Amino acid sequence: MPNHLSHAPLALIVGGHPRNASDADLGLALIAGHDWALAETWRRFAPMVLRTADRVLGSRNEADDVAQEVFYQVFRRTSTLRDPSSLRSFIYSFVVRVLKTELRGRKRRRLLFFNPPPAEEMRDVAAADVESRELLYRFNVLLDRLSARDRLVFVLRRTESMTIQEIAATMDLSISTVKRSMAHASDRLDRWIAADPGLAAFVDSQRRAR
Amino acid sequence: MRTPPDEQPVTPALSALVDLQRDAAKPRSATELDRGLATVRARVAADRSRRPILVRGVVLGLAMGLVALAAPRLWRAVRAPAATVAVQRIDGGALLDGGYLAQSGSGGVEVTFNEGTHFKLAAGTRGRLRELRRDGAALSIENGAASFQVTPDPSRRWSVEAGPFLITVKGTVFDVTWDPATERFDLTLRRGRVQVSGPVVGGGITLNAGQHLAVRLPLAETIITETANEQSAGPDDKPAGEAAPPPVNPGASTPGRVPAAKRPGPRAAAEPAAPSTPTAKQPDARGWQAWLAAGQWDRILRDAERAGIPATLEQASSEDLFALADVARYRHRAELARSALLAQRRRFPSSPRALDAIFLLGRVAEVGDGAARATALYDEYLARAPYGPYAGEALGRKMILSNEHGQPTQARTIARQYLLRFPSGSYAAAARALTREP
Numbered sequence: 001m002p003n004h005l006s007h008a009p010l011a012l013i014v015g016g017h018p019r020n021a022s023d024a025d026l027g028l029a030l031i032a033g034h035d036w037a038l039a040e041t042w043r044r045f046a047p048m049v050l051r052t053a054d055r056v057l058g059s060r061n062e063a064d065d066v067a068q069e070v071f072y073q074v075f076r077r078t079s080t081l082r083d084p085s086s087l088r089s090f091i092y093s094f095v096v097r098v099l100k101t102e103l104r105g106r107k108r109r110r111l112l113f114f115n116p117p118p119a120e121e122m123r124d125v126a127a128a129d130v131e132s133r134e135l136l137y138r139f140n141v142l143l144d145r146l147s148a149r150d151r152l153v154f155v156l157r158r159t160e161s162m163t164i165q166e167i168a169a170t171m172d173l174s175i176s177t178v179k180r181s182m183a184h185a186s187d188r189l190d191r192w193i194a195a196d197p198g199l200a201a202f203v204d205s206q207r208r209a210r
Numbered sequence: 211m212r213t214p215p216d217e218q219p220v221t222p223a224l225s226a227l228v229d230l231q232r233d234a235a236k237p238r239s240a241t242e243l244d245r246g247l248a249t250v251r252a253r254v255a256a257d258r259s260r261r262p263i264l265v266r267g268v269v270l271g272l273a274m275g276l277v278a279l280a281a282p283r284l285w286r287a288v289r290a291p292a293a294t295v296a297v298q299r300i301d302g303g304a305l306l307d308g309g310y311l312a313q314s315g316s317g318g319v320e321v322t323f324n325e326g327t328h329f330k331l332a333a334g335t336r337g338r339l340r341e342l343r344r345d346g347a348a349l350s351i352e353n354g355a356a357s358f359q360v361t362p363d364p365s366r367r368w369s370v371e372a373g374p375f376l377i378t379v380k381g382t383v384f385d386v387t388w389d390p391a392t393e394r395f396d397l398t399l400r401r402g403r404v405q406v407s408g409p410v411v412g413g414g415i416t417l418n419a420g421q422h423l424a425v426r427l428p429l430a431e432t433i434i435t436e437t438a439n440e441q442s443a444g445p446d447d448k449p450a451g452e453a454a455p456p457p458v459n460p461g462a463s464t465p466g467r468v469p470a471a472k473r474p475g476p477r478a479a480a481e482p483a484a485p486s487t488p489t490a491k492q493p494d495a496r497g498w499q500a501w502l503a504a505g506q507w508d509r510i511l512r513d514a515e516r517a518g519i520p521a522t523l524e525q526a527s528s529e530d531l532f533a534l535a536d537v538a539r540y541r542h543r544a545e546l547a548r549s550a551l552l553a554q555r556r557r558f559p560s561s562p563r564a565l566d567a568i569f570l571l572g573r574v575a576e577v578g579d580g581a582a583r584a585t586a587l588y589d590e591y592l593a594r595a596p597y598g599p600y601a602g603e604a605l606g607r608k609m610i611l612s613n614e615h616g617q618p619t620q621a622r623t624i625a626r627q628y629l630l631r632f633p634s635g636s637y638a639a640a641a642r643a644l645t646r647e648p
């Protein structure tokens with residue numbers, strides 16, 4: 001009796017629900033081009049990406065654009081994912097790259113168009129009250145004055161609580177460079193806040209109110 | 211704020227600001243996440259539908275030539291950047307805090323922008339100017355109807371939200387209506403091209419001039435019809451990719467009706483996508499997917515007829531067959547749609563498209579073969595792809611058919627199953643109504 005073999009290509013089949021798939025399975029499925037993996041990757045990692053982008057850029061709208069760009073690049077470049085179990089780090093490396101490009105672009109646009117009024121787009125911060133929104137807006141104006149690298153290092157360290165080593169690995173920098181960048185950013189921000197009596201008073205009143 | 215151990219502490223003021231910055235990042239809603247996923251999907255799909263490398267090289271060469279020719283003009287454009295978009299005039303109302311457009315009379319509100327774009331909210335319509343950017347604006351319609359006339363400019367970004375739908379526009383003229391009570395969305399495109407994303411239309415659907423899109427969310431039904439348009443050229447006469455980026459291909463069910471896209475679209479969170487069976491990477495030999503994305507439906511039909519329908523059904527790739535089935539449904543050619551889907555199942559039995567074809571055959575059967583045949587096909591789909599992209603649709607349609615054909619008890623049982631699996635799915639409202647009945 002002839003043996004009929006299927007000519008269907010082999011492919012990864014994850015047992016059960018996509019949400020039960022491990023990061024490694026998800027990475028493999030992405031590499032294999034499975035459609036479900038795309039939605040699951042977004043579902044699993046988009047909140048993390050959006051949160052980081054929110055904090056780095058201080059703008060929800062820009063963060064949305066960045067998240068879309070990150071995942072677009074991730075989905076296009078899945079073939080370069082060498083270790084599927086490190087999918088999270090893989091995505092984070094795109095986050096840092098896209099954020100850096102965005103921050104540099106922001107600076108470039110400002111230089112090109114000579115419009116220093118900083119980031120109207122930063123007005124859409126999602127703080128609870130008007131005072132906090134104003135405070136955050138002014139803080140983001142200061143953050144905007146930092147270089148893209150210093151700003152990223154500062155935010156990843158202080159708000160994302162990443163270790164110096166993690167930041168160095170993600171941003172492809174030496175540990176000493178990260179430390180230097182961190183100190184530089186902190187010093188400058190402290191100085192600028194102190195030099196802005198309105199902002200300092202604002203911070204004081206907010207702290208007293210709490 | 212926790213101070214990292216290997217650094218000197220920061221001042222209290224900076225510490226307070228960092229805390230504030232951290233706490234301000236609020237998570238996105240499911241709708242916002244779905245919309246983001248839909249946009250990414252549309253971009254990825256547009257990428258996949260691009261031509262092979264050689265063709266791309268030729269196109270790139272031509273494009274470089276054109277850029278060289280247009281360089282002086284580009285230089286002028288860079289030196290004199292387009293003016294920032296601003297509201298120039300508001301007639302019949304006023305702009306309130308939060309961007310709300312309040313009407314002062316009974317004639318609706320008209321808003322004119324400095325670069326010529328103009329829109330009008332019909333009387334009684336609740337709308338909002340959600341965001342005004344340097345390069346465009348985002349508007350939202352919460353309830354009612356509005357007409358838009360957007361000045362063509364590729365450097366501008368205009369978008370309109372109507373309920374859960376997002377319309378991305380370049381230069382175009384269209385009318386949009388959203389009724390939250392009946393969850394009905396209507397868009398009539400008079401000129402240009404727009405991309406619509408949202409529930410039921412999947413990852414995105416491109417409309418060409420003269421087309422009317424009607425979506426009824428409770429039925430998970432999308433109907434595209436042709437209307438008279440302001441342009442003499444039809445969809446097939448327009449150059450591909452003229453304005454909007456080519457989106458993912460919308461999937462249709464019965465002729466003229468479009469259920470969720472073949473790929474899990476914005477509703478994926480509610481009705482999760484499935485781990486698929488082996489992906490058959492069939493070459494898009496005829497390039498029909500790209501034509502489909504560009505709205506060149508009749509071109510696909512003409513191409514198939516020129517080659518002969520039987521030969522096409524035997525020789526076309528999996529992707530081409532699916533494109534053919536789509537356009538056949540759009541053009542109300544049920545028999546051709548059925549033949550293409552059956553060919554898909556027969557020739558590519560282990561591909562994910564073959565599974566999709568089972569569901570879509572069910573939708574075709576609802577019109578022709580009757581409810582029993584359709585239900586059998588939905589059962590087959592649910593058995594073979596319980597977490598497939600159409601699982602929610604299949605269960606929902608089965609529930610509706612049972613109810614419509616005198617089986618209320620069975621319909622209620624299915625409704626309970628549906629609500630357990632897809633509490634925010636397209637059929638959730640119908641399922642809740644059924645479970646409330648005695």
